[in-house]
Amino acid sequence: MIDIKLLRENPDAVRASQRARGADESVVDQILELDATRRSSLGEFEKVRAEQKQVSKSVGAAMGALNKAKKSGDDAEVARLQADADKAREDATALSTRVKELEATADEAGAKFDELMRTVPNVVLDGVPAGGEDDFVTVKTVGEPVQFDFEPKDHLEIGEKVGAIDMERGTKVSGSRFYFLKGVGARLELALLQMALDQAIANGFTPMITPTLVRPETMQGTGFDVKHDAEIYRVQEEDDLYLVGTSEVALAGYHANEIIDVTEPVRYAGWSSCYRREAGSYGKDTRGIIRVHQFNKVEMFTYCKVEDAEAEHAKMLAWEEEMLAKCELSYRVIDTAAGDLGTSAARKFDCEAWVPTQGTYRELTSTSNCTTFQARRLNVRERGEGATRAVATLNGTLATTRWLVAILETHQQADGSVRVPEALRKYMGGLEVLPVIA
């Protein structure tokens, strides 16, 4: 959720952001109007409510005096006080009715306001390219696309040759886009994730193995729409739970409704399976493990002061690049255009690795600066000068199953074996080459 104060004080900033995203600018004026309505109806309700409380309290006092008089047996006094009490009660009843009406009006105005506020995506940061998916800016390109003196095979063919991937049986057991990683494939993924976790720990992240089923409010707080998002798997027959598409969800929810100390950035590295329905991607990336329903990931997640967010974002990008370098991959970094940012992100950098048989760069990492947007929804705050305020949250990918695609293809050799990148060897018992077994 964006900051209503920003929208009130600088509506043009929000309009500009909406324009850059290709989203509706008119919501700004609609919200300003609903905000005014909401505040005036709230004021009215509170005024009458205060009155009602006064009168109601006087009923209490009258009852007390009445009971005292009854005990002392003064009949004339009892009659008089009884009349007072009845009168007060009558007044209170009338006010109570009025309060209920005003409260209903105020609640309605508040609900309308909230509803529209929730539809507004995060305000993009200065420098984010305007436009849609194709309007990204390439920040830099690192390494050259690998050249082969033989015809390179795609990751699945290699994966099968070295006994790393079994798609056919994955499909048999669970359906399309499911797979088995076996033998060196299983080892390679664990090596990659373990290397990512070690790097994260070295950089001050606390390792976390997170829940992968979460409640609707956790999902929603992170910025996902559980009712309409076709990407989310739901477990709803007996339990109202949702399978996460990333451990970001659990890590963002971790400090929900808390006031935390972010004098220094609080960093978590989440290790989890991730689940995505991949609805609407029929026919796209159907071969191999590039687009699958279930994969594993090590994800960085930071809570920090909003002033520190951009610096932290740069660090996350650098850490992602460090991982790519260790895997000896060629890649480019893109600054995602406003219209292609998620709801929560104010800026997003993707690292895309070169995939030889596709002749293109494919996304391996994504790091988003969500500024205070997620924290406001999840109610994660810090103590500031006299008051509390929302913290900033950021996330970034350190490793995923998809990395195996780029690693297998980039480091393949003429006979179909695969050279293991130096940095990964110690995580694979010193193995230097994945040998051909089929």
Add this chain to the structure above:
RNA sequence: GGAGGCGUCGCCUAGUCCGGUCUAUGGCGCCCGCCUGCUAAGCGGGUUUGGGGUUUAUAGCCCCAUCGAGGGUUCAAAUCCCUCCGCCUCCGCCA
């Protein structure tokens, strides 16, 4: 799965049976001040969070909500009723 108990403003706690100065008690911790060579002790004050209003404005002041969450009953709910969430104990089942 069955039966029961519990959830109070950082922590502990009074209040809940029987609704009405509860404007939620007291202690610990923490903050400010006083006192004192220093420290400790002592004394005084403060100490949930969110929202609205007032103000040039941080402050200050006024108001509303907040006793796990949400509904309900009532002039009035921490207190009575319902639903949900969480924690604990016992029994059963599975490992």
